[in-house]
Amino acid sequence: MASHDGALPLTGKIALVTGAGRGLGRAFAERLASLGADVAIHGMRENGPAEYGEGTTLTAVAEAVATDHGVRTIRVLGDLTRGDDIERIVETTSRSLGPIDILVHNAGGDIAAAGGKPNPNDAVGIREEDVRAVLDRNLLSTILTCQAVARGMMERRSGRIVTIGSVAAFKGRTQGSIYAVAKAGMTHYTRCLADQLRPYDINVNCIAPGDTRTGRFMGTRSVDQTRLAETGTLDRIATVDEVARVVEVFAGPLGAFVSGQVLRVDGGGQCWPG
Known part of the structure; x- marks a missing residue:
């Protein structure tokens, strides 16, 4: 998708992608870089990409994205539940690459305080420390990260913010209930942020993926093999590229007049309001 003068549509733009060492986050970083953006690739741990066999280190991921797409990248480490880490x-990012034009806040997950999925993970039995961990990792991190980036965008009166939610936000569920609540909260925070930032000409949108073929998804679930087809049916698990294409829309020229929206990317698995 080149512009009329031959330049890539995001050339000169600076993007921060959180949780970008593997899975969806890496696909988002790759997509933005392929469109010409320089990218700050965030992770909590340097060896995070190796956890599910999707890479070695965060530094190696950043170097690969730069080499493959001919853009500038840096890797940034930090805990997004801590305001001081986010400010750093x-x-x-601003010092190394320039002011942030695009934020894709992807970091999150249904992860217990001690790691792994909470157990128990239902609405009544989940432990207090795991409730706090899931809410902080998903909802609090979204609020704090968006606040920190939005301030600079408001000064410059431009920018794009894309949050990554989940279809879990739109349906009552026994298992993973606190994760669903956290994603519902971040979805509505996205709408509230879009309303506040509209006078500053800053677009804010949310993507809500369904089941998506990442290393973590495949490594932590029993997967129905009939849903692994990549084309030909809507009743399947999405590829990371299919979600990344929507990031391209919200972050690029095609999304210039779109804000405050929540778009499910689930092959129509949920076809009702929410």
Whole structure:
């Protein structure tokens, strides 16, 4: 999708992608880089990409994205439930690459305080420490990261913010209930942020993926093999590229007049309001 003068549509733009060492986050970073953006690739741990066999280190991921797409990248480490870490990430990105034009807040997950999925993981039995961990990792991190990046965008009166939610936000469920609540909260925070930032000409949108073929998804679930087809049916598990294409729309020229929206990417698995 080149512009009329031959330049890539995001050439000169600076993007921060959180949780970008593997899975969806890496696909988002790759997509934005392929469109010409320089990218700050965030992770909590340097060896995070190796956890599910999707890479070695965050540094190696950043180097690969730069080499493959001919853009500038940096890797930034930090805990997005801590405001001081987020401020350092934003400052490092701005100093190394430039002011942030695009934020894709992807970091999150249904992860217990001690790691892995909470157990029990239902609405009544989940432990308090796991409730706090899931809410902080998903909802609090979204609020704090968006706040830190939005301030600079408001000063410049431009920018794009894309949050990554989940179809879990739109349906009552026994298992993974606190994760669903956290994603519902971040979805509505996205709408509230879009309303506040509209006078500053900053677009804010949310993508809500369904089941998506990442290393973590495949490594933590029993997967129905009939749903692994990549084309030909809507009743299947999405590829990371199919979700990344929507990031391209919200972050690029095609999304210039779109804000405050929540778009499910689930092959129509949920076809009702929410």
